[in-house]
Amino acid sequence: MMIKVGISGQNGFIGQHLLRTLNIFPGKFKVVPFKKSFFDDEDELNSFVKSCDTIVHLAAMNRHEDPQVIYDTNIELVQKLITACRNTNSTPHILMSSSTQEERDNLYGQSKKEGREVLAKWATEEDAVFTGLVIPNVYGPFGKPFYNSVVATFCHQLTHGEQPEIHKDGELDLIYVGSLVEKIIDSIGQKTDDSNHLVPADTTVKVSEILELLSEFKKTYFEKGEIPELEDTFSLNLFNTFRCYIDMDEHFPVHLTKHSDDRGAFVEIIRLGIGGQASFSTTVPGITRGNHYHTRKIERFAVIKGKAQIELRLIGTDKVYSYELDGDQPGYVDMPIWFTHNISNIGDDELYTIFWINETYDPDDADTYYEEV
CATH class of the missing domain: 2.60.120.10 (Jelly Rolls)
Structure with a gap:
């Protein structure tokens, strides 16, 4: 049975990877087009929601000079999605991406946690299926430097003549965007009903270890053209990420x-x-x-x-x-x-x-x- 999947935030980092991967399987999934402007047009959002069997809600604000704007925006997006479902009497399976920052004392993490809880409450009231994905730090090709992850920032700097700096050498729990997309697609297929679904990290690594590996890729591959030794899946994924920041022109x-x-x-x-x-x-x-x-x-x-x-x-x-x-x-x-x-x-x-x-x-x-x- 074909599953009609809509992705809010389909032009974002995770959204683009999910969109491309779903399109590999045209016999299983049909992607319902989404535009950011739908959140400002009640008729368009209603039509979008009504057309979907599954909605993967990825749209969110991550950074702004005023944290309160981040909080208000993310809560408002969730509320608008729920309103559209109620307007159309629709109960699609909704998956929402949250973050392990839920446990931190900041308004971004608070907005993700509360948004997840509001959607879980809607699902209970409407007898719908909801998957709340609590996701660690995500890295991978085409992430936005200085926005999506320190990996994206380091890759951009090393391939554009800049020297990365480490401000705090802590440990990061990381998941490769391809692994995350696989887990999202599995949840779509299985209709995972779990409002607090903790997505495990692929690896835990220090920031300095990431920079050391990427610096070796720069010296070996970017400057000499040699394919480096890739000892494990993390090294392969990090190398493929690094390669995508090279200026092709x-x-x-x-x-x-x-x-x-x-x-x-x-x-x-x-x-x-x-x-x-x-x-x-x-x-x-x-x-x-x-x-x-x-x-x-x-x-x-x-x-x-x-x-x-x-x-x-x-x-x-x-x-x-x-x-x-x-x-x-x-x-x-x-x-x-x-x-x-x-x-x-x-x-x-x-x-x-x-x-x-x-x-x-x-x-x-x-x-x-x-x-x-």
Whole structure:
């Protein structure tokens, strides 16, 4: 049965990741479009609520110079959502994202806790299903620096010539945004009825340890082009997060050093602190390969002979990054996660390309999704 899911705050950090992931499964989920302006238009909000089987309420204010504005805004959003449900006699399964900051003495945490309790009371009165998600610190690709997390801030600073500073070296309970999205989707499918659903952290780590790892990624990958050793899932997720803060217009393509003598030429393609799978392809003129994206894999395209055009586009956006590479000056482009990508032979001769990916191909878990650039 198709589940119609609406996401308030679908353009936010978590909302974008949830939206993209739900769209991978068009046979299971249909996303009901949402705009921020719906909260200021009673008819639009009523129509939205009436169209949904499930609503994931992510919309909230996190920062403002006046904490009282944060509190008032977040409570008002919850009240407007409940009013729309009552106006339309709708009882969708509502999931609300709260925060472990509920236990802190600040108005943001207070607004999330009280909002969760108000929705739980509505669900009890209307015999509806409610899931109150109490979530630790979330990190991952495309988070907003100086807003979403210290990880986003550090990644942005390290890839843009700035030096991060640690103001307080405490321990952080962290969850990767992809892991959180999986848990939200599981709760949607299971219709989890739990007004105080504590979402466990993936890892607990000190701020200084995060900065140490990211600084190593800068030195190894950003400056040298080497894939670092990734010892665990946290390191992989943090590395994929780091890669998404690189300025695609400035950094790629990266040109390789070509060593030539009377025997021919030698070009080093990649240095690895990690395993994976390397492949080689030839492509005849006028042909395009790819048009797919990955949600976890690290991938490099290296052109060693012929002329190629490599294109990438972040899922859900319109901007296309386009690079022309020529085997006479060998180079590579790396594929960030959630970027659909392709490679075309734009020359008159056969194109030779080497592909490297950090895990061997598994047809039962390919992490490869078709979408044209």
